[in-house]
Amino acid sequence: MDRVSRSSRSSLTQRITPEQDQTALRAPAATGFCLWIVSTCVKILLFPAYRSTDFLVHRHWKALTRTLPLEEWYFDDRHVDTVHTLDYPPGFALWESAWANLYQGFVDWLLPSMGMFDDGDSCLQLLADERIQQDPDVISSTCVAYLRSTVVASDLLLWIGAYAVASACGSAQSRPFWTVFLLITLHPGLLWLDHVHFQYNGMLLGWLLLSVGCLMHGNQCNTGKGLAFHAWHLAAAVSFAVLLAMKHLYLTLSLWYFAYLLRRYCFVKDKFSWFRLTSLGLVTFTTLLAPFLPFLWSAYTSTSMTMTAQLHQIISRLFPFSRWVGTRLLGRQSLGHLCHVPKSRSSRRNYNSHPDTFTRFFALDLGFNTRFRVRLEGGKVTMQLLAATLFKLLYLGFFLAGLPRPRKGHYDYSFAADVM
Structure with a gap:
């Protein structure tokens, strides 16, 4: 059956004319765009839904990255009484900072263009937990809409990762492609966790899927050599390193990545290649180190902070053994x-x-x-x-x-x- 199905697929491919092939390439893109529009509308309808305390966590993280200097981000408990201290890696902190800096443009430009106006100016201010408990209305509907919008926009990474995996399973016109793509992008669990409960799991899963997709494409290289083979495996390592810089709990997968890349990429005809191992370690270490550099530089230029104290505080937040x-x-x-x-x-x-x-x-x-x-x-x-x-x-x-x-x-x- 496997031979028959492959031969039938190859015969169908041979009958397609160049004009038909161009039309076939446009159809999947249009279908994917329509699916994205529909899913985005569903997510927008969930804006008023229940939200967990994770909403307050991410609101506080955006507030501290917008209010405090860089060297004080991991010392936020000095400035406000809260249990929602920043305990994610620097990569995720910079991600939160990017969204926090876009908030003013959202209030000043996007809302007036839709006939809406900000009904509160305390969205991204440092607020004590007691104040939020006493006055829940301090979090305005505009703030809720903006934070929900950041999750919707972040799902673009999930769609990119899903495409990377699905494209390794078949062409954009094939059933395997759409089966994998739809099962990932329209997963109801992600819809509930991210757009009701409020988290960024889709964005993190997108980085993981992008890394896995690169590995799958690298496996499809015929000779185990060439620029494409190196590019796919190094891209997989970089994507996974970015994921670790965003959420350190994915360290539990690092041993599997190490074992796989060591055997699949670092061996050439059963001979170990130190050059490949060095290049793999270099790109991974550089990607992991890059998010730490702004914090270390900020501590270096600060008069009240040392680089050692900053690094120790970050590590103690990520791994709170005490x-x-x-x-x-x-x-x-x-x-x-x-x-x-x-x-x-x-x-x-x-x-x-x-x-x-x-x-x-x-x-x-x-x-x-x-x-x-x-x-x-x-x-x-x-x-x-x-x-x-x-x-x-x-x-x-x-x-x-x-x-x-x-x-x-x-x-x-x-x-x-x-x-x-």
């Missing part, structure tokens, strides 16, 4: 938490029981004494990163040992057509 108290694990060591969980006791128990159990199991299997007790502070705890990293460390050796050699031919992702 938030764990009363922990005994592999000796008396404190472990950090890297995510926020629901406040209810039942949901917190379900959310964290599995990582704790798995971490205990694997640590016992390795011969460590894992009897420990944990007292939660402020309803916040996580063992996710620790457990996930432990999983990947255990599997990495097996993965590298059993990884097949790179094929000389290209990988064909059009198998989805035969399945459907």
Whole structure:
């Protein structure tokens, strides 16, 4: 069936004239544009919907990036009483700053052109949590509309990443392309999380999909050499590095990327290439370092801040080890938490029981004494990163040992057509 389907597709391709081919190329673009218009309208209709505390988190982050100098962004608790402190990497902080700087143009130009006017000037001001709780109306409808609009605009990266993956599965006229593309871009879970609950998961997922799409296109290079082969794999590394600079919890995927790129890209005819490894490490390190440079330079030029203090504060925000108290694990060591969980006791128990159990199991299997007790502070705890990293460390050796050699031919992702 596979041979028949491929031969039929090739015969159909041979019958297409140049004029028909140009028409066929225009149709997918028009279809995609119509889908984008429809999905955007649905997202705009969700502007008045329920929003979680994550809305207040991102509003505060935009406010501090607009109000405070660069070297004070990760010291925002000095200036306002809030629990929504900035705890994402510098790349995401700069992303928030870009949207915050566009807010004034939104108020001064876009709203009057639509016959609307700003009904409050406190949207991107530093506000204490107590004030927002006492007066929820301090967050105006204009502020809600703007922040919702930033999520809608950020979804463009999701569509780019979806196209990168879908285009590796087939041509724009094929069923595999549209199946993959529609399942990603019209996913109801992303619609709920980003445009109701309020997050930027679509944008982050877009960077991840863009990286995966580059790897898939790199696999389709026939010889494992040439400019296209190098460009696709280096672009995948850069895209994943940008993702890490935006959200550090994706570090749990870094070992898989390292193992894959090491075997697929750094070996040439079963011989290791130090040049490829160096070039791969150089582009990755440069991409990761770039968002930190403005903060380090701002601290260097400041009279009240040192580069060491700035870097230490950023790392302590990203990996807040001091938030764990009363922990005994592999000796008396404190472990950090890297995510926020629901406040209810039942949901917190379900959310964290599995990582704790798995971490205990694997640590016992390795011969460590894992009897420990944990007292939660402020309803916040996580063992996710620790457990996930432990999983990947255990599997990495097996993965590298059993990884097949790179094929000389290209990988064909059009198998989805035969399945459907």
